[in-house]
Amino acid sequence: MYERGRELMLKINEIKKSFGKKAVLKGISAKFPQGKTTVIVGPSGSGKTTLLRSLDMLVTPDSGTLDFDDLHLDFAKPISNKENKELRDKTSMVFQNWNLFPNLTILKNITASPIFVHHVAKEQAETNAHNLLKEVGLDEYADAYPDELSGGQQQRISICRALAVKPEYILLDEPTSALDPESEMMILKMLERLAKEGQSMIMVTHNMQFAKDAADKILFVENGEVEFDGAKDAFFSQSSIRVKEFLQGISLK
Numbered sequence: 659m660y661e662r663g664r665e666l667m668l669k670i671n672e673i674k675k676s677f678g679k680k681a682v683l684k685g686i687s688a689k690f691p692q693g694k695t696t697v698i699v700g701p702s703g704s705g706k707t708t709l710l711r712s713l714d715m716l717v718t719p720d721s722g723t724l725d726f727d728d729l730h731l732d733f734a735k736p737i738s739n740k741e742n743k744e745l746r747d748k749t750s751m752v753f754q755n756w757n758l759f760p761n762l763t764i765l766k767n768i769t770a771s772p773i774f775v776h777h778v779a780k781e782q783a784e785t786n787a788h789n790l791l792k793e794v795g796l797d798e799y800a801d802a803y804p805d806e807l808s809g810g811q812q813q814r815i816s817i818c819r820a821l822a823v824k825p826e827y828i829l830l831d832e833p834t835s836a837l838d839p840e841s842e843m844m845i846l847k848m849l850e851r852l853a854k855e856g857q858s859m860i861m862v863t864h865n866m867q868f869a870k871d872a873a874d875k876i877l878f879v880e881n882g883e884v885e886f887d888g889a890k891d892a893f894f895s896q897s898s899i900r901v902k903e904f905l906q907g908i909s910l911k
């Protein structure tokens with residue numbers, strides 16, 4: 659049972675994942691504190707997306723454990739549909755290419771999951787959706803279809819869609835990498851606001867400026883292993899040669 663006052667936390671321990679013979683996650687342990695923004699950084703191909711996807715079982719790890727409130731998953735054993743759903747109910751993923759349903763209006767993209775998965779009354783789901791759309795300045799597009807919106811607007815909608823199910827954690831996989839600089843800035847501002855409001859977030863990004871501005875915690879993953887796990891300030895003042903090399907190799911945009 660969840661004890662009142664206890665800090666909720668998503669935790670993983672010794673997560674391993676291979677694709678064929680390639681070991682992509684080699685025993686990753688980490689904690690993702692609630693109400694905080696954890697940013698996952700690391701070189702290309704280091705396993706960041708695979709790690710993020712493991713957190714809501716879009717990728718099923720081969721072994722290791724995940725703890726989230728009362729939920730305990732041991733990936734070495736079969737995971738039941740009920741456990742899978744319980745984890746999915748607590749998390750919501752925002753993809754790099756937003757992945758909106760092209761044949762549904764913006765309003766329906768946002769309300770589909772609350773209504774059909776979470777059984778929220780239609781009227782309530784639509785009121786919530788309009789409120790979210792107003793917050794991002796896109797309520798006038800409620801009845802439009804995704805292809806009538808720019809990439810930046812669609813990404814704002816996909817964040818609304820993720821928020822509409824009131825997840826405990828939002829997972830974001832390079833949410834701005836497919837956007838023009840102006841749209842990128844708008845999305846980053848939106849995420850910074852959410853971070854300030856205490857929305858728990860875990861985000862994979864190459865944008866070190868966002869990490870500097872909005873992260874509470876940094877997880878630096880290299881070659882399927884955690885190279886650094888700690889507070890943002892410690893990361894950016896890190897004396898580890900590898901972290902320095904990584905930061906020098908990336909221009910702070």
Ligand SMILES: Nc1ncnc2c1ncn2[C@@H]1O[C@H](COP(=O)(O)OP(=O)(O)OP(=O)(O)O)[C@@H](O)[C@H]1O
Pocket residue numbers: 677682700701702703704705706707708709
């Ligand atoms: N479904 C899959 N099948 C086979 N190999 C995969 C699969 N998903 C990822 N990989 C491989 O796992 C490795 C890590 O991929 P991953 O996308 O997790 O890295 P990343 O750190 O997010 O990379 P990037 O920063 O370039 O997006 C890569 O070599 C990739 O080709």
